[in-house]
Amino acid sequence: MTTDLETPAVRAVRERVASLHAELVRYGLVVWTGGNVSGRVPGQDLFVIKPSGVDYDDLAPENMILCTLDGEVVPGSIGSERSPSSDTAAHAYVYRSMPEVGGVVHTHSTYATAWAARAEAIPCVITAMADEFGGEIPVGPFAIIGDDSIGRGIVQTLTGHRSRAVLMQNHGVFTIGRDARDAVKAAVMAEDVARTVHLARQGGPLVPIPQEAIDRLFDRYQNVYGQNPEGSLA
Amino acid sequence: MTTDLETPAVRAVRERVASLHAELVRYGLVVWTGGNVSGRVPGQDLFVIKPSGVDYDDLAPENMILCTLDGEVVPGSIGSERSPSSDTAAHAYVYRSMPEVGGVVHTHSTYATAWAARAEAIPCVITAMADEFGGEIPVGPFAIIGDDSIGRGIVQTLTGHRSRAVLMQNHGVFTIGRDARDAVKAAVMAEDVARTVHLARQGGPLVPIPQEAIDRLFDRYQNVYGQNPEGSLA
Amino acid sequence: MTTDLETPAVRAVRERVASLHAELVRYGLVVWTGGNVSGRVPGQDLFVIKPSGVDYDDLAPENMILCTLDGEVVPGSIGSERSPSSDTAAHAYVYRSMPEVGGVVHTHSTYATAWAARAEAIPCVITAMADEFGGEIPVGPFAIIGDDSIGRGIVQTLTGHRSRAVLMQNHGVFTIGRDARDAVKAAVMAEDVARTVHLARQGGPLVPIPQEAIDRLFDRYQNVYGQNPEGSLA
Amino acid sequence: MTTDLETPAVRAVRERVASLHAELVRYGLVVWTGGNVSGRVPGQDLFVIKPSGVDYDDLAPENMILCTLDGEVVPGSIGSERSPSSDTAAHAYVYRSMPEVGGVVHTHSTYATAWAARAEAIPCVITAMADEFGGEIPVGPFAIIGDDSIGRGIVQTLTGHRSRAVLMQNHGVFTIGRDARDAVKAAVMAEDVARTVHLARQGGPLVPIPQEAIDRLFDRYQNVYGQNPEGSLA
Numbered sequence: 051m052t053t054d055l056e057t058p059a060v061r062a063v064r065e066r067v068a069s070l071h072a073e074l075v076r077y078g079l080v081v082w083t084g085g086n087v088s089g090r091v092p093g094q095d096l097f098v099i100k101p102s103g104v105d106y107d108d109l110a111p112e113n114m115i116l117c118t119l120d121g122e123v124v125p126g127s128i129g130s131e132r133s134p135s136s137d138t139a140a141h142a143y144v145y146r147s148m149p150e151v152g153g154v155v156h157t158h159s160t161y162a163t164a165w166a167a168r169a170e171a172i173p174c175v176i177t178a179m180a181d182e183f184g185g186e187i188p189v190g191p192f193a194i195i196g197d198d199s200i201g202r203g204i205v206q207t208l209t210g211h212r213s214r215a216v217l218m219q220n221h222g223v224f225t226i227g228r229d230a231r232d233a234v235k236a237a238v239m240a241e242d243v244a245r246t247v248h249l250a251r252q253g254g255p256l257v258p259i260p261q262e263a264i265d266r267l268f269d270r271y272q273n274v275y276g277q278n279p280e281g282s283l284a
Numbered sequence: 285m286t287t288d289l290e291t292p293a294v295r296a297v298r299e300r301v302a303s304l305h306a307e308l309v310r311y312g313l314v315v316w317t318g319g320n321v322s323g324r325v326p327g328q329d330l331f332v333i334k335p336s337g338v339d340y341d342d343l344a345p346e347n348m349i350l351c352t353l354d355g356e357v358v359p360g361s362i363g364s365e366r367s368p369s370s371d372t373a374a375h376a377y378v379y380r381s382m383p384e385v386g387g388v389v390h391t392h393s394t395y396a397t398a399w400a401a402r403a404e405a406i407p408c409v410i411t412a413m414a415d416e417f418g419g420e421i422p423v424g425p426f427a428i429i430g431d432d433s434i435g436r437g438i439v440q441t442l443t444g445h446r447s448r449a450v451l452m453q454n455h456g457v458f459t460i461g462r463d464a465r466d467a468v469k470a471a472v473m474a475e476d477v478a479r480t481v482h483l484a485r486q487g488g489p490l491v492p493i494p495q496e497a498i499d500r501l502f503d504r505y506q507n508v509y510g511q512n513p514e515g516s517l518a
Numbered sequence: 519m520t521t522d523l524e525t526p527a528v529r530a531v532r533e534r535v536a537s538l539h540a541e542l543v544r545y546g547l548v549v550w551t552g553g554n555v556s557g558r559v560p561g562q563d564l565f566v567i568k569p570s571g572v573d574y575d576d577l578a579p580e581n582m583i584l585c586t587l588d589g590e591v592v593p594g595s596i597g598s599e600r601s602p603s604s605d606t607a608a609h610a611y612v613y614r615s616m617p618e619v620g621g622v623v624h625t626h627s628t629y630a631t632a633w634a635a636r637a638e639a640i641p642c643v644i645t646a647m648a649d650e651f652g653g654e655i656p657v658g659p660f661a662i663i664g665d666d667s668i669g670r671g672i673v674q675t676l677t678g679h680r681s682r683a684v685l686m687q688n689h690g691v692f693t694i695g696r697d698a699r700d701a702v703k704a705a706v707m708a709e710d711v712a713r714t715v716h717l718a719r720q721g722g723p724l725v726p727i728p729q730e731a732i733d734r735l736f737d738r739y740q741n742v743y744g745q746n747p748e749g750s751l752a
Numbered sequence: 753m754t755t756d757l758e759t760p761a762v763r764a765v766r767e768r769v770a771s772l773h774a775e776l777v778r779y780g781l782v783v784w785t786g787g788n789v790s791g792r793v794p795g796q797d798l799f800v801i802k803p804s805g806v807d808y809d810d811l812a813p814e815n816m817i818l819c820t821l822d823g824e825v826v827p828g829s830i831g832s833e834r835s836p837s838s839d840t841a842a843h844a845y846v847y848r849s850m851p852e853v854g855g856v857v858h859t860h861s862t863y864a865t866a867w868a869a870r871a872e873a874i875p876c877v878i879t880a881m882a883d884e885f886g887g888e889i890p891v892g893p894f895a896i897i898g899d900d901s902i903g904r905g906i907v908q909t910l911t912g913h914r915s916r917a918v919l920m921q922n923h924g925v926f927t928i929g930r931d932a933r934d935a936v937k938a939a940v941m942a943e944d945v946a947r948t949v950h951l952a953r954q955g956g957p958l959v960p961i962p963q964e965a966i967d968r969l970f971d972r973y974q975n976v977y978g979q980n981p982e983g984s985l986a
Contacts, residue, residue, distance in 0.1 A: 077549060081311060081476050082469055084412065158412050160480050167409045167484035169491045175635045177662065177689045178552065178626050194411065194497050196504065220493050221411045235550055242549050246628050248487060250635035253716060257637045259688050263662050270664065315779060315944050316937055318880065392880050394948050401877045401952035403959045428879065428965055430972065454961050455879045482955060545783060643869045645896065645923045646786065646860050703784055710783050714862050718869035721950060725871045727922050731896055738898065 055116065055127045063089045063098045063230070064111035064128075070234045071100060071109050077238050079159040080106070086135040089230030090145055090152045095119045097145055101132040119146045136195060143201020144226060148209070153230030155237040158222035161244035165189075166217040172247050175256045177267055179243040184212030184268035187240060192219040212268060215240040289350065289361045297323045297332045297464070298345035298362075304468045305334060305343050311472045313393040314340070320369040323464030324379055324386045329353045331379055335366040353380045370429060377435020378460060382443070387464030389471040392456035395478035399423075400451040406481050409490045411501055413477040418446030418502035421474060426453040434458075446502060449474040523584065523595045531557045531566045531698070532579035532596075538702045539568060539577050545706045547627040548574070554603040557698030558613055558620045563587045565613050569600040587614045604663060611669020612694060616677070621698030623705040626690035629712035633657075634685040640715050643724045645735055647711040652680030652736035655708060660687040680736060683708040757818065757829045765791045765800045765932070766813035766830075772936045773802060773811050779940045781861040782808070788837040791932030792847055792854045797821045799847055803834040821848045838897060845903020846928060850911070855932030857939040860924035863946035867891075868919040874949050877958045879969055881945040886914030886970035889942060894921040902926075914970060917942040 067089045074080045074087065083106070088099035098114045115134040116127040121142030123130045135141075141154045165172055165187075172187040174180055179187075190207040193199035204224050207216045214236040215225045223240050227233030250256055301323045308314045308321065317340070322333035332348045349368040350361040355376030357364045369375070375388045399406055399421075406421040408414055413421075424441040427433035438458050441450045448470040449459045457474055461467030484490055535557045542548045542555065551574070556567035566582045583602040584595040589610030591598045603609070609622045633640050633655075640655040642648055647655075658675040661667035672692050675684045682704040683693045691708055695701030718724055769791045776782045776789065785808070790801035800816045817836040818829040823844030825832045837843070843856045867874055867889075874889040876882055881889075892909040895901035906926050909918045916938040917927045925942055929935030952958055 082472050158410070158476075158480070160476075161483060163410055163412075163480050164484035164487065167481065167490050168488050170488065175688060176626070176631055178631075192491075192493075192497075194501055196500070220409060220491060238550050242626075242628075246626070246631050247635065248483065249629060249716065250632035252486060252720060253632060254636050254638065256635055257660075257688060259660075263660075266664070267662055316940050392878070392944075392948070394944075395951060397878055397880075397948050398952035398955060401949065401958050402956050404956065426959075426961070426965075428969055430968070454877060454959060482951065486954060643922060644860070644865055646865075706784050710860075710862075714860070714865050715869065717863060717950065718866035720954060721866060722870050722872065724869050725894075725922060727894070731894075734898070735896055 055124060057091075059091050059094065060096065060098070060116060061111070063091050064114045064116075067098045067100070067230050068109050068111045068114050070230050071106055073234050073238065074155075074157060075106050077241065079157040079237060079241055085157040085159075086137055086141075086155070087230055087234060088135075088138075088141045088145075088154045091116075092152070096124065097141065099138055099141055100135045101129065102135050104132075117142065137200070139195075139198065140200040140204065140224070143198050144204055144224075147201070147205045148226065150228070151226045151233075153227040153233035155225045155227075155230075155233040156222060157237055157241075159237070159241040159244070161248050162187075162215075162217055162223040162241050163221070164248065165244055166222060167220055169217075169219045171217070172244055173256065173258075174264055175247060175250065175259060176243060177259070177263075178239070179247075180259060180264040180267035181271035182236070182239045183215060183243070184272075185264055187213050187215045187217060187243070190216045190218045190224075192221075289358060291325075293325050293327065294330070294332070294350060295345070297325050298348045298350075301332045301334070301464050302343050302345045302348050304464050305340055307468050307472065308389075308391060309340050311475065313391040313471060313475055319391040319393075320371055320375075320389070321464055321468060322369075322372075322375045322379075322388045325350075326386070330358065331375065333372055333375055334369050335363065336369050338366075351376065371434070373429075373432065374434040374438065374458070377432050378438055378458075381435070381439045382460065384462070385460045385467075387461040387467035389459045389461075389464075389467040390456060391471055391475075393471070393475040393478070395482050396421075396449075396451055396457040396475050397455070398482065399478055400453055400455055400457065403451075403453045405451070406478055407490065407492075408498055409481060409484065409493060410477060411493070411497075412473070413481075414493060414498040414501035415505035416470070416473045417449060417477070418506075419498055421447050421449045421451060421477070424450045424452045424458075426455075523592060525559075527559050527562065528564070528566070528584060529579070531559050532582045532584075535566045535568070535698050536577050536579045536582050538698050539574055541702050541706065542623075542625060543574050545709065547625040547705060547709055553625040553627075554605055554609075554623070555698055555702060556603075556606075556609045556613075556622045559584075560620070564592065565609065567606055567609055568603045569597065570603050572600075585610065605668070607663075607666065608668040608672065608692070611666050612672055612692075615669070615673045616694065618696070619694045619701075621695040621701035623693045623695075623698075623701040624690060625705055625709075627705070627709040627712070629716050630655075630683075630685055630691040630709050631689070632716065633712055634690060635688055637685075637687045639685070640712055641724065641726075642732055643715060643718065643727060644711060645727065646707070647715075648727060648732040648735035649739035650704070650707045651683060651711070652740075653732055655681050655683045655685060655711070658684045658686045658692075660689075757826060759793075761793050761796065762798070762800070762818060763813070765793050766816045766818075769800045769802070769932050770811050770813045770816050772932050773808055775936050775940065776857075776859060777808050779943065781859040781939060781943055787859040787861075788839055788843075788857070789932055789936060790837075790840075790843045790847075790856050793818075794854070798826065799843065801840055801843055802837045803831065804837050806834075819844065839902070841897075841900065842902040842906065842926070845900050846906055846926075849903070849907040850928065852930070853928045853935075855929040855935035857927045857929075857932075857935040858924060859939055859943075861939070861943040861946070863950050864889075864917075864919055864925040864943050865923070866950065867946055868924060869922055871919075871921045873919070874946055875958065875960075876966055877949060877952065877961060878945060879961070879965075880941070881949075882961060882966040882969035883973035884938070884941045885917060885945070886974075887966055889915050889917045889919060889945070892918045892920045892926075894923075 086100040116124045121139045190203040225236035320334040350358045355373045424437040459470035554568040584592045589607045658671040661671045693704035788802040818826045823841045892905040895905045927938035
């Protein structure tokens with residue numbers, strides 16, 4: 051059975067998801083075993099996620115966990131003897147509810163979590179934030195692990211919103227993307243703007259950016275930037 | 285005599301304690317030769333601790349120091365020609381008083397020490413802190429090196445408390461764990477939450493987490509998280 | 519045609535510009551694919567710049583882009599199948615308008631961008647800032663990508679100013695230099711002083727430096743410091 | 753002549769001083785080519801210092817500069833074709849005036865310089881600071897490069913003071929030690945306590961440490977800590 055499950059598509063997502071965790075470490079978004087990345091297997095009702103409580107140094111394609119969109123480990127799959135990330139149910143809820151999403155990331159990165167502890171959205175006062183998020187980064191509800199309330203809070207907050215990042219109150223940040231790499235980029239940029247805007251405000255009043263300029267920046271960035279613009283999730 | 289002392293259990297703790305110091309460096313919890321990790325030798329009235337004033341780059345199993353629970357270097361043991369950490373008496377006091385503790389860590393990590401310089405407990409406003417510490421991180425008394433007052437302050441503050449970390453006033457942080465690795469994790473997480481909550485409060489009022497939610501998060505994390513949940517110290 | 523274009527001078531600038539991007543990473547001035555360095559080809563109406571949206575780990579002389587001073591990619595040149603940095607028009611405007619400039623750098627480095635989000639110049643209260651910038655680091659106008667308004671804002675702000683750095687409002691920082699390395703140094707120093715002065719002011723009132731002392735420090739540094747003083751841009 | 757100058761003692765100091773610069777980088781105390789370490793040649797009226805404006809990656813025993821206590825490069829010595837650090841006169845003044853000093857370090861480390869930009873001494877509110885500095889870290893006068901005023905300010909401030917570190921107003925920090933390594937340690941610890949006390953005070957009122965406790969900590973640390981206590985400079 052394992053052989054059938056381990057298609058080239060599954061293997062490719064395992065490799066991508068395992069290696070993308072190194073970006074969370076590189077940018078200082080995680081400590082110890084916290085944080086997790088997942089990626090949808092294209093064309094199948096499956097996704098790949100980090101195991102629970104395993105060191106970042108020890109992550110490899112073979113210990114990533116293959117799950118159904120109900121958040122259940124696929125029996126007999128490689129790595130299925132381990133427990134998946136304790137945030138698996140939230141990732142699964144997002145994949146079930148948002149078919150355009152191909153990757154999900156969760157961290158407790160410092161500055162994003164600091165805004166979340168005040169339940170305060172990050173205002174859009176720098177052009178990089180207009181490019182990447184198209185406006186503020188919103189706050190989702192307080193919800194604790196154990197049922198679908200975290201996943202539901204993410205989906206309700208991000209549906210119809212330009213932002214690919216949501217600050218879950220008193221908790222941390224979840225980001226989505228068209229694939230796992232795009233969601234990791236959103237996590238990196240969310241922490242970067244959370245830090246910059248925090249520091250900016252410590253020094254005095256912020257200068258707002260006109261909404262019309264935010265709109266133009268977001269539109270341009272989603273359609274022009276990079277070598278292969280692929281359009282926005284939003 | 286050395287041969288008899290260097291049982292496989294002692295050797296294993298030497299290796300573990302020496303290598304765990306690298307985590308203090310990795311997470312920026314220490315500078316120069318500050319900070320120390322110790323681990324109890326299972327089933328014996330002994331523990332292993334870092335030598336005093338030795339560079340982190342030079343730590344190895346062979347220069348860790350084997351001590352009795354009175355904090356005395358075991359005569360004739362490997363490394364016994366060196367002085368143990370100047371905090372050895374405090375570690376020893378904890379091992380004598382709290383038989384469930386298998387590891388102790390001490391650092392002057394920046395944000396935890398900043399709270400300690402105000403003698404202010406860190407309030408529990410993020411879910412990761414509820415998971416890990418079950419509520420606030422408390423403050424212990426002002427006590428200076430030279431007698432049992434530091435050890436006694438740690439034990440009095442942590443006995444019956446969910447937190448595995450205590451901020452010693454004007455000094456730094458001590459953490460305990462079921463083994464040395466668990467105490468190092470507590471030191472890493474204590475600094476992480478000290479930083480996040482510090483920054484959160486710089487930006488405005490914090491949103492409290494209901495006590496009932498803190499209780500549920502702590503209970504779940506102690507019993508479910510990771511590949512091999514082993515229960516809490518508390 | 520490629521052979522003719524790839525003179526030793528072009529090749530040397532490609533190598534210099536590619537490797538200088540590592541300094542942006544080393545000093546934490548950039549995240550993901552943000553930020554860019556360019557360098558003028560001495561004696562020709564050409565400059566070399568980073569491609570758009572390419573990982574810092576993947577930058578090499580071969581994927582740097584050769585552009586005319588109108589900001590157009592030179593047809594048939596090595597790497598010309600890629601898009602240049604989305605900030606290319608701003609770099610080109612600077613090279614056209616300021617013939618003494620041999621290098622341009624743009625980043626969204628954290629502290630410089632925080633000052634920019636308040637549209638606040640960084641006051642000169644430390645001697646290293648007097649040395650390097652000869653006074654405050656000024657603020658340029660709010661301008662968004664898509665026409666010459668960013669380039670024009672940089673040139674108008676820096677023309678006749680001692681500073682080689684300008685904070686573009688709500689955006690980030692641009693620096694100029696006599697060559698690419700000098701502009702990178704200015705970017706590194708701009709972030710360093712932005713951070714130090716931010717933190718200084720968080721703690722209470724700053725002590726000003728007398729203008730006469732600023733003038734003497736700037737003059738001396740431009741003419742004496744280092745192994746081969748080459749004089750100031752200003 | 754070179755052969756006579758390059759005694760084993762000179763060679764040893766060259767090696768020590770060159771390699772100690774890596775500690776300034778490791779602890780983030782310097783950017784670009786800023787900062788410098790020097791060390792006295794025991795038993796001779798000579799010291800070794802970093803060259804001016806050379807990359808940290810390129811420092812080696814061979815490019816360290818040998819100087820007399822008047823701050824002049826020793827003619828014909830290895831590396832004498834280069835200019836010494838622009839702070840050489842200040843180092844020389846200290847060696848001439850304080851015969852017990854064997855090492856001097858200068859940096860613009862972020863938090864120490866932030867206190868210096870306010871001309872504010874760092875209060876002693878953490879025990880590590882009592883251990884290392886025996887009380888507050890004092891502020892020296894505003895003085896600019898070009899004559900003996902920096903060296904005189906350092907010596908006047910530190911003579912008879914327990915602290916091995918002085919914050920030079922609007923400038924940065926100078927530290928002294930019984931040898932170059934000891935001065936580097938003081939530079940590392942000065943930045944560490946500057947950061948911790950800055951952050952502590954951002955959060956509210958600090959708790960003072962009784963003077964009597966500061967005295968006991970300082971006395972003990974100077975005489976007991978480490979493998980080979982050698983007594984204090986003070």
